[in-house]
Amino acid sequence: LLVDLLQEGTKELTLDALLVIDGDKTLIGMPTVKGVTVTATVIDDLVKGDKIRVIRYKSKKRVHKENGHRQKYSKIEITSIKQ
Structure with missing residues (x-):
């Protein structure tokens, strides 16, 4: 996943979830989903x-x-989605 250029030396980052789809269950954030990182x-x-x-x-x-x-972009990989 390509994102805007991050500060040099950043190894790991935490993002807010805007939408979570788990099987039949869908959670839509207003603006983010509470309790999901x-x-x-x-x-x-x-x-x-x-x-x-x-x-x-x-x-x-x-x-x-x-x-x-x-x-210029930074390339990241999503490692986990925790609820």
């Missing part, structure tokens, strides 16, 4: 996403400018 471990600190290109163009002037960047 999700634990995740960081697999890779820095992963670069695909390049995003932005082009500005002025018609009839033969003028264009191209910018681009690659978003």
Whole structure:
């Protein structure tokens, strides 16, 4: 799972659950589900996403400018969901 870049040195993090589906039972949080914690471990600190290109163009002037960047992400793995 790719998330926005985390601080360097983060090994494990706890997330709030927004939705829990357990067989036929579904719990929807308003905004989070009470008493449910999700634990995740960081697999890779820095992963670069695909390049995003932005082009500005002025018609009839033969003028264009191209910018681009690659978003930085952290790769995490969900290890447990505790109720």
